[in-house]
Structure formats: structure tokens, C-alpha cells
Amino acid sequence: MKFSQMEYKRPNFEETNAKYKELLKNIKAAKTAEECFTAYNAFNDYNIVVQSMFNLANIRKSLNTKDEFYAAEHEYIEEIGPELEKATQEISKALLESPFRKEMEDAWGKLMFTNLEMEQKTFSPEVIEDLQEENKLSTEWADLMASAVIEFEGKQLNLSKMGPYFQNLDREVRKKAVNTCSDWFMAHSEQLDSIFDALVKVRTRIAKKLGYESFTELGYHRLQRNSYDQNMVAKLREGILKYFVPITTRLKAEQAKRIGVPSITIVDSGFSYPDGNPTPKGTPDEIFEHGKKMYAELSPETSKFFNFMVDNELFDVLTKPNKEVIAYMDYIPMHKSPFIFANFNGTSEDIDLLTHEAGHGYATYMAKDIYPYKLLFGPEDVAEIHAMAMEFFAWPWMEGFFGEDTKKYYHNHISTIVGLFSYGALADEFQHLIYAKPEMTASDRNELWLSLSAKYRPWLDTADIPFWAEGRGWQENDHIYQCPFYYIDYCLAGVVALSFWALSQRDFKTAWAKYNQLVGFAGTKTFMDLVEACDLPNPFEPDNLKLVADMVLEWIEGNGILQ
Ligand code: ZN
Numbered sequence: 275m276k277f278s279q280m281e282y283k284r285p286n287f288e289e290t291n292a293k294y295k296e297l298l299k300n301i302k303a304a305k306t307a308e309e310c311f312t313a314y315n316a317f318n319d320y321n322i323v324v325q326s327m328f329n330l331a332n333i334r335k336s337l338n339t340k341d342e343f344y345a346a347e348h349e350y351i352e353e354i355g356p357e358l359e360k361a362t363q364e365i366s367k368a369l370l371e372s373p374f375r376k377e378m379e380d381a382w383g384k385l386m387f388t389n390l391e392m393e394q395k396t397f398s399p400e401v402i403e404d405l406q407e408e409n410k411l412s413t414e415w416a417d418l419m420a421s422a423v424i425e426f427e428g429k430q431l432n433l434s435k436m437g438p439y440f441q442n443l444d445r446e447v448r449k450k451a452v453n454t455c456s457d458w459f460m461a462h463s464e465q466l467d468s469i470f471d472a473l474v475k476v477r478t479r480i481a482k483k484l485g486y487e488s489f490t491e492l493g494y495h496r497l498q499r500n501s502y503d504q505n506m507v508a509k510l511r512e513g514i515l516k517y518f519v520p521i522t523t524r525l526k527a528e529q530a531k532r533i534g535v536p537s538i539t540i541v542d543s544g545f546s547y548p549d550g551n552p553t554p555k556g557t558p559d560e561i562f563e564h565g566k567k568m569y570a571e572l573s574p575e576t577s578k579f580f581n582f583m584v585d586n587e588l589f590d591v592l593t594k595p596n597k598e599v600i601a602y603m604d605y606i607p608m609h610k611s612p613f614i615f616a617n618f619n620g621t622s623e624d625i626d627l628l629t630h631e632a633g634h635g636y637a638t639y640m641a642k643d644i645y646p647y648k649l650l651f652g653p654e655d656v657a658e659i660h661a662m663a664m665e666f667f668a669w670p671w672m673e674g675f676f677g678e679d680t681k682k683y684y685h686n687h688i689s690t691i692v693g694l695f696s697y698g699a700l701a702d703e704f705q706h707l708i709y710a711k712p713e714m715t716a717s718d719r720n721e722l723w724l725s726l727s728a729k730y731r732p733w734l735d736t737a738d739i740p741f742w743a744e745g746r747g748w749q750e751n752d753h754i755y756q757c758p759f760y761y762i763d764y765c766l767a768g769v770v771a772l773s774f775w776a777l778s779q780r781d782f783k784t785a786w787a788k789y790n791q792l793v794g795f796a797g798t799k800t801f802m803d804l805v806e807a808c809d810l811p812n813p814f815e816p817d818n819l820k821l822v823a824d825m826v827l828e829w830i831e832g833n834g835i836l837q
Contacts (some may be wrong), residue, residue, distance in 0.1 A: 275609050277587040282334070284347060285327045287354040293320060294361035301368045307377040314378070317365060318646045325647075326608040328355070333606075333613055336598040337590060339420040352413060356397075356405035363397050366390040383798055385500070386648055392495050401480045408480070411473050415755040418465060420598045426454050433458075433750075434593045434617035440544035441551040441621060449541045456741035459749060463741075466749045467716035473755065478712040489709040493759040498653040501800035504706070506814050507762055511699040513816045514765060517823035518695040519730055521830070525689045526733035528834065539737035547835065552622045552679035552686055558592055561618075561675065565628055568671035573786065579639045580632070586611060588635075591628065593617035600752050601627050603634035603661075607650075610642040622683055625675050626665055626690070633664025641796035652797040654760055656804055658767030662691070663789055666775035670782070685835045691772065692826060694764055700730040701754060701761040709758070720745030769813035770805060772822050 297317040304310035328351050335341065335348040369378065370390055379387055397405075424431045426439065439451030459466070474489075481489040490504065526538045535542050545551065554561050562584075569580035583589055588611055593599075601616040612635035618624040637660035641650045651657065669684070676683045704726050708719060724745035727734060736742035741749075753760040778785035792808045799807060802814075811818035 275586060275611070277611070277613065280326075280330060280606060280609055280611075282327060282330045282347070284350065285324050285354075287357060290324055290354075290358060291361055294358065294365065298361065298365050298368055301365060301372070304372070304374065307374040310372060310374040310378070311381070314369070314646070318648075321362070322607040322647055324358075326606045327351075329604050329606050329613075333604055333615065336416070336600070336615060338594075338596050339417050339598060340596045348413070352409035353406055355409065356402045359397055359405075360399050360402065363394060366393060370394070382646060382649060385798060385800065386646070388500055389498055389648075392498060392500060395484065396492060396495050398484055400483050404476050404480045404483070408473065408476050411469050411476065412756045415466075415469050416598050416600070416752070418462060418469075419750075419752075420596055422458055422599075423595075424454055424458055426451065432593060432595060432597075432617075433599045434619045437544075437619040437621050437623070442545070443550050445541065445545075448545060452541050452737075452739055456739045459741040459746060463746065463749075466746070470719075470749070470755060471716060474708060474712050474714075477758065478709065489712070489758070490706060493705075493709065497655075497757075497759055497763075499655075500653070501802035502814060507702065508706075509816070510762070510765065510814060510819075511703055513813075513819040514695045514699040515730065516816075517819045518692055519699075519732070521823060521827060522689075522693050522696050522731075523733050525692065525830070529689075532835070537735055538733050539735040540739055540742045541737055543734065546686055546689070547682055552676050552683040553620060554622065554625050554675045555677045555679075558618060561624070561628075562589075564671070564674040565632075567674065568668060569632070571671070572667065575640065575790075576636060579636050582639065583612065583614065583635065588612060589614045591616040591618050591624075593619055601631060603631045603638065605638050605650075607647055610639075612638045622676070622679075622686060625668075625672070625683075626687065629665045629668040630661045633661035636660070636664065637793045637796070640790075640793050644796050644798075649797045652795075652799070652804070653763075653801065655763040655766045655801045656797070656799075658763050659770045659804075660793060662764070662767050662771035663774040663792075666771060666778060667786065667789065669775075669778070681833070682835060685830075685833060688826060688829065691768055695768060696730045698761045698765040698768075700726050701748065701751065702759065702765075703730075704748065705754065705758055705761075723748050766801065766813050769819065769822050770810050772826065773811050776822075776825050 294317075297313065297320060300313040300316065301310065304313050331344055331347040331351055335344040339345065369375065370387060372378065375387065419433060422433050424433065424436055426436065433455070436451055436455055439447055442448050442451065477489040477492070481487075481492040484492060486492045494504070529546050530536065530538050530542075533542060533545055533548050556564075566580055566584065569576040591614065597617065599617055604613045604615065605611070606613060614631040614635050616624070616627045616631060618627070634657060637657065638650065644650050665687070672683050673680045704723055707722055708714060714722070722745070727745070727747070741747065748754050751761075774785055774789060777788070788808055788810075792804065792810075795804055795807065802812065804810075805812050811822060813819060
């Protein structure tokens with residue numbers, strides 16, 4: 275079914291809640307395992323419809339934040355979501371306490387129940403109002419960012435459309451672009467501070483009510499981190515500092531030399547090559563055509579997936595006024611349809627986004643028949659392997675996107691991924707410290723960002739441009755506002771994705787088969803079990819970090835661009 279034909283019907287609270295209660299009653303009343311399976315099946319089917327309505331409203335609202343109908347529906351859903359969670363958590367509780375739990379575990383695996391136990395710890399009816407407030411604040415941030423209108427060179431542009439100007443050949447244009455964006459952020463700094471302040475407070479309040487010491491533990495549980503803890507993540511950050519920050523420091527020094535500046539400031543940070551950054555060639559339609567060719571040639575499965583997406587209007591990737599300035603893949607389970615949302619702006623990032631979100635979409639498409647629905651998705655650290663590895667499986671087709679810029683694209687892509695590790699560790703440590711001390715003021719937080727930025731991005735000079743010089747750079751990050759502690763998932767997944775990259779260069783067929791093995795496990799394994807089952811490097815082992823860092827270094831030595 276085409277996206278435009280997918281019918282949205284408001285999941286009315288009273289009706290939905292009553293239906294969940296009835297489904298709960300049936301699960302509790304089951305006298306045999308068979309009855310229990312039948313009752314659960316009915317819940318699974320109904321839940322898919324409710325979830326589909328939630329996701330449809332969210333997608334349509336993010337496509338146009340000024341669409342009054344979907345803005346109202348989104349608001350309604352954000353309001354009733356936590357109320358309905360009470361009912362679905364009761365169902366989870368009934369499953370956990372069911373006399374047929376063993377039979378269910380035998381059928382679906384123990385992990386689903388471990389995850390349900392974890393989910394139980396993230397909710398209690400006492401926090402419903404707080405969850406509603408958290409949802410509202412998160413939407414407020416997204417709406418503010420989507421509403422940004424930047425007056426630049428006689429045009430009115432959104433934040434995504436400003437991207438190409440940060441890469442402009444003319445330093446004066448870059449400087450003006452960076453300053454103009456800074457002005458917009460500074461004009462909204464009070465609102466950005468107060469939204470975040472309220473988010474930290476409400477998240478901490480929820481955590482305390484649920485019996486946690488701080489929001490951090492709750493944040494981990496929300497992200498379904500079921501195979502590693504905070505100490506392991508802290509060690510991972512140390513490893514990044516030791517093995518990857520030096521690589522980016524070196525790459526940034528090379529960049530400065532190439533573009534003829536003494537050091538990298540925020541004005542030049544996005545400008546990597548003296549004759550310009552790599553850009554995709556052709557119109558968005560031509561880029562899409564090549565994307566189609568790429569997935570047709572990659573494998574029969576990817577071909578089927580991409581055609582399904584195109585035929586059913588499941589891509590919305592061009593930037594538009596009032597569209598949210600984010601990129602994501604969402605899923606509409608009742609139509610078994612992934613949906614890819616992005617904001618193309620003519621930079622090489624468009625291709626990374628296309629292949630990244632296609633990785634999420636492909637993995638979901640391949641898992642679409644898995645039952646129960648709960649097992650379709652793994653945690654985000656696993657999902658990001660799907661996405662980041664797909665960026666690398668697309669490499670053999672990059673010439674068709676970038677033409678004579680292909681070599682620069684490869685260099686830029688690797689540099690970006692390695693740079694992301696430093697940024698990820700920075701964003702992660704920042705959040706750990708913030709939620710450990712929720713009483714921090716706005717200026718404390720900015721100071722903290724500056725000091726951590728000096729640790730993880732020592733090369734970066736903020737050039738006295740207020741938004742960055744004041745340590746507000748984190749305020750453009752949707753994950754920090756909307757999905758705390760997510761960012762380190764890109765580091766975890768990135769290490770694994772780079773090992774796919776290395777293997778795909780030696781033996782593409784084996785790498786692709788291994789990727790499909792991983793995708794096939796969907797949400798049935800923890801991150802740790804998954805990397806073990808697929809014989810992939812565990813990023814928590816420092817030796818593996820070193821191994822991957824050495825591989826990257828070796829490639830850079832052979833493929834460096836020092837013109
Ligand atoms: Zn992703």
C-alpha cells in the first residue's frame with residue numbers, strides 16, 4: 275500500500291484502553307499454553323494496529339510541523355501514550371507471571387522476557403504525568419528547530435539548507451554562514467536552555483520516583499542495554515580517547531594543511547578539500563535512479579526492498595520548509611512498511627543518509643515476518659550496525675554518485691566515521707555528568723561541554739563565534755534532547771561496521787553473507803551475543819579497538835589526500 279493511502283484513524287484512548295484490558299483478561303484467564311498463545315496473538319495483532327497509528331501520526335507530523343491535523347494528533351498521542359503504557363505494562367506483567375512463561379520462552383527465547391522485565395522498571399502509573407511533560411518538551415525542541423528560518427544571501431533557509439554553505443569554497447561565505455547560524459541559535463538560547471533544563475529535571479524526577487539513583491540507569495534501561503553497563507561504556511570512551519582521537523587529530527592537521535589554514539576553526543571544520551568537498555552529481559531524481567541501480571546490483575533482496583520502498587512512496591528525503599530537521603527510519607507494522615525520512619541538501623551526507631537509513635529499512639524489511647512483533651527490533655546499538663555497515667556495502671557504487679569526487683568521498687567518509695567516535699564519546703560523557711548532577715545551571719553545562727570538547731576534539735577552535743565559543747554546540751543535537759545516551763551506540767556500532775568495511779574490501783561476498791546473518795537475528799540477541807554469534811569484534815575489548823584503529827590508519831596511509 276502506498277504511504278499516501280495508508281489510513282490514519284485516531285486510537286481513541288477509552289476504546290484502546292478498554293481493548294487492552296480485555297486482552298489482559300484473556301491472557302490471565304488462559305488455562306492452557308495454547309490458550310495463552312492465542313490470547314497473546316490477539317494482543318500482538320491489536321498492538322500492531324495501535325503502533326501503526328502512532329507511527330503514521332508521528333511521520334506525518336514530522337513531514338510538516340505546521341500541519342494542524344497531524345500536530346493535534348501527535349499531541350493527543352503524546353498525551354495518551356504514557357496512559358496506555360499502564361495497560362501494556364500490565365500485559366507484560368501478566369506474561370512474566372504467567373504459568374506458561376516457560377512455554378513462551380521456549381517458543382520466543384528468554385531475551386524477550388529479560389527485556390520485558392527491564393521495561394517494567396521504566397514505568398509506573400506514578401510517572402504518567404511526568405512522561406507526558408517529557409514528551410511535550412521533546413516536541414517543543416523539534417518544533418523550534420523545524421521553525422528556524424535563516425535569512426542568508428537573500429534567501430530564507432532552514433537549518434539543513436545551510437549545510438552546503440559550511441562547505442563553500444569561499445572562506446568569507448563559510449564565515450558568514452557559521453555566524454548567521456550562530457545568531458539564530460543565540461537568539462533562541464534562552465528557550466534552548468530552558469527546554470533542556472526542564473528535560474533534565476523531569477527525567478530525574480521520573481528516575482527517583484521509579485527508585486533509581488539518577489536518570490542514567492533509567493536511560494540505559496530505556497535503551498534496552500541488557501549486556502553491558504556504565505563502567506564498560508566509560509572504558510570504551512577511554513579506548514576511543516586512546517586510539518581514535520589521535521587519528522582524527524592527525525586527519526584534522528592534514529585538513530588544515532590541505533586547505534591552507536594554520537588550524538581548524540569552526541569556520542573551516544566542514545571544508546575538507548581545497549577544490550571543494552565531494553558532492554553527489556545530478557538531480558535528486560538521478561541520484562535516486564542510481565540508488566535503485568545500486569540496490570538492484572547488490573543483491574536480489576536489496577533490489578526487492580528498494581523497489582518496494584519506491585513503489586509505495588516510502589522515501590521522503592528532500593528538505594522542505596517546516597519539515598523536521600532530522601533523519602530517521604520508522605516502521606508501520608500493519609503495512610510491513612519501513613519509512614525513510616531525511617533532508618537532502620546537496621552535500622555528500624545525502625548519500626550517507628540514503629545508505630544509512632536504507633540499512634535500517636532493509637533490516638526491518640527483512641525481519642518483517644518475525645513473530646512476535648517485539649522481536650522485530652533489537653536495541654539501537656544493534657540497529658546502528660545495520661545502518662552503518664550498509665554505508666560501507668554501498669562503496670563499490672559510489673562512483674555513480676560522485677564521479678571524479680569518488681576518491682575524496684571515500685576519504686571523507688572514513689574521516690567522518692572516525693570523527694564521529696570522538697563526538698560520540700564527548701556527547702556520552704557530557705550526558706553522564708549532566709544526569710549525575712541535575713542541579714547544574716545552563717552555564718555549568720556549557721562550561722562542561724567546552725572542557726570535554728577540549729578533551730575529545732582538541733583540534734577544534736571555536737573562533738570566538740558565540741554559539742560554539744559559549745559551549746552551546748550540543749544544542750543542535752536531537753539525540754541529546756530527545757533520546758538521552760543514544761549517541762554512544764554510534765561508536766559501538768561503528769567499530770563493528772568498520773570491521774564489515776575491512777572484510778568487504780577483501781571479500782565482499784563473505785562480508786555480505788555475514789551481514790545478512792546479523793540482520794537475520796533481528797531483535798533476538800543482545801549486542802554482545804550478536805557480535806559473538808557473527809564472529810565480529812566486540813568493541814568493549816581494547817585490543818579490538820586498537821585493531822580497528824590500526825586498520826583505519828593503514829587505509830589512510832595508502833589513500834590519504836594531501837594535495
Ligand atoms: Zn541510524
